[in-house]
Amino acid sequence: MKVAFVSLGCAKNLVNTEQMMALVRQAGHTVAGEAAGADVAVLNTCGFIDSAKSEAIQNILELAALKDEGKLKKLLVTGCLSQRYQKELVEELPGGRPFRFGDIDHTQEDGARLVSTPPYTAYLKIAEGCDNRCAYCVIPSLRGRYRSRTMESLLAEARTLAESGVKELIVIAQDITRYGTDIYG
Numbered sequence: 269m270k271v272a273f274v275s276l277g278c279a280k281n282l283v284n285t286e287q288m289m290a291l292v293r294q295a296g297h298t299v300a301g302e303a304a305g306a307d308v309a310v311l312n313t314c315g316f317i318d319s320a321k322s323e324a325i326q327n328i329l330e331l332a333a334l335k336d337e338g339k340l341k342k343l344l345v346t347g348c349l350s351q352r353y354q355k356e357l358v359e360e361l362p363g364g365r366p367f368r369f370g371d372i373d374h375t376q377e378d379g380a381r382l383v384s385t386p387p388y389t390a391y392l393k394i395a396e397g398c399d400n401r402c403a404y405c406v407i408p409s410l411r412g413r414y415r416s417r418t419m420e421s422l423l424a425e426a427r428t429l430a431e432s433g434v435k436e437l438i439v440i441a442q443d444i445t446r447y448g449t450d451i452y453g
Contacts, residue, residue: 269297269298269307269308270297270298270299270300270305270306270307270308271289271292271297271298271299271300271306271307271308271309271310272299272300272301272302272303272306272308272309272310273285273288273289273299273309273310273311273312274303274309274310274311274312274327274331275312275384276311276312276313276314276320276323276324276327276347277312277313277314277316277320277324277347277348278314278316278440279391279393279438279440280391280393280396280411280440280441280442281312281313281314281347281348282384282385282391283381283391283393283440284312284346284347285310285312285384286381286382286383286384287376287379287380287381288310288312288346289381289382289384290379290380290381290382291379291380293382294380299382303331303334303339303340304334304339304340305339305340306340306341307340307341307342308340308341308342308343308344309331309334309340309342309343309344310344310346311324311327311328311331311343311344311345311346311347312346312347313327313328313345313346313347313348313349313350314347314348314349315347315348315349315350315351315352315353315406315410316348316406316407316410320349321349324347324349325349325361328343328345328357328361329361331343332361345357345361348410348411350369351369351372351409351410352406352409352410354367354369371412372397372409372410372411372412373397373412373413373415374412375396375412375415377393377396377415377417377421378417378421378425381425383429383432383434387432387433387434388433388434388435388436389434389435389436389437389438390429390434390436390437390438391437391438391440392422392425392426392429392437392438392439392440393417393440393441394416394417394422394439394440394441394444394447395414395415395416395417395441395442395443395444395446395447396411396412396414396415396417396441396442397411397412397413397414397415397442398411398413398414398442398443399413399414399446400443407442411442414442414443414446414450415450416446416447416448416449416450416451416452418451419448419452
């Protein structure tokens with residue numbers, strides 16, 4: 269199958285999309301550059317701020333139109349918008365009934381990636397989630413509790429990225445200042 273990916277929102281979403289692309293390739297499928305003509309389009313959405321929500325909905329509708337025109341067979345919507353508005357998306361937007369919402373507190377953060385940034389730079393996601401529970405922020409309910417990756421897994425990923433030619437790693441997380449407190453104290 270040919271699977272196309274569209275990643276919206278933050279760099280953390282981009283890393284998740286790169287991980288999904290690697291899984292698709294490992295499963296023997298082709299990662300397509302364009303949704304038109306693909307068997308499946310995976311749209312990884314942001315649901316944090318209003319402009320990002322609007323962009324995600326616009327992309328869903330555009331991809332659904334390709335599907336209606338027969339230029340795309342399946343559309344999968346993932347990411348924060350789908351997590352935040354599960355019920356509304358299932359009820360109001362075009363699509364089928366199969367859906368799965370995983371456990372946001374136990375996600376797989378290690379593993380291969382198909383890096384999509386310029387060859388000299390890549391993001392290194394050191395943690396996922398947030399425990400701050402600020403009154404104005406929805407991130408903990410979208411990304412789950414704070415979970416640091418182990419130093420060993422980060423060093424292994426950094427080595428792999430460096431061996432592929434990456435010269436600059438940009439450290440990212442919802443809260444990089446909290447790194448390691450959950451596993452190292």
